[in-house]
Amino acid sequence: xxxxxxxxxxxxxxxxxxxxxxxxxxxxxxxxxxxxxxxxxxxxxxxxxxxxxxxxxxxxxxxxxxxxxxxxxxxxxxxxxxxxxxxxxxxxxxxxxxxxxxxxxxxxxxxxxxxxxxxxxxxxxxxxxxxxxxxxxxxxxxxx
Numbered sequence: 537x538x539x540x541x542x543x544x545x546x547x548x549x550x551x552x553x554x555x556x557x558x559x560x561x562x563x564x565x566x567x568x569x570x571x572x573x574x575x576x577x578x579x580x581x582x583x584x585x586x587x588x589x590x591x592x593x594x595x596x597x598x599x600x601x602x603x604x605x606x607x608x609x610x611x612x613x614x615x616x617x618x619x620x621x622x623x624x625x626x627x628x629x630x631x632x633x634x635x636x637x638x639x640x641x642x643x644x645x646x647x648x649x650x651x652x653x654x655x656x657x658x659x660x661x662x663x664x665x666x667x668x669x670x671x672x673x674x675x676x677x678x679x680x
Contacts, residue, residue: 545574545583555592562592568605570595570612604673611638 552559562591565571566582573582584592592614607636617631 541661543574543585545585546589548573548582551584551589551592553669554597555589557592557596565595570574570605570608598642601642601649603641607638612635614638 547552548559548562552562555562562571565574571584571588574585574588575583577583593609593617595610598611603611611634614634615629618621618635621628
């Protein structure tokens with residue numbers, strides 16, 4: 537009896553659909569060194585496991601917050617150190633601190649985006665009011 541667990545692997549198209557990214561984007565993140573396929577088929581097709589899917593989901597969450605590829609790489613590296621779970625190593629403490637820094641940065645970026653969203657909502661409301669005002673003032677019907 538083998539102690540090796542059989543992992544379900546997915547082709548790049550399945551992964552792209554599942555995560556909501558294009559094939560080109562998944563390949564781009566691979567070329568940038570952010571994710572690697574777990575294996576390749578004899579025909580050279582990329583196969584990804586759940587760990588790689590989770591990395592792509594994390595990358596996708598970081599993108600709209602404006603994190604750079606380098607920052608994404610740093611966060612993924614820190615998470616990799618923490619996942620290995622070697623407490624007591626200097627790398628572990630540095631990774632923990634880096635994760636906290638990213639958490640703070642993400643929170644700040646969310647506040648900025650929330651402010652931008654509020655401004656955009658105010659703009660939409662203003663345009664709607666102006667549209668209604670002009671629509672009513674230009675209505676040629678008597679008493680309108």
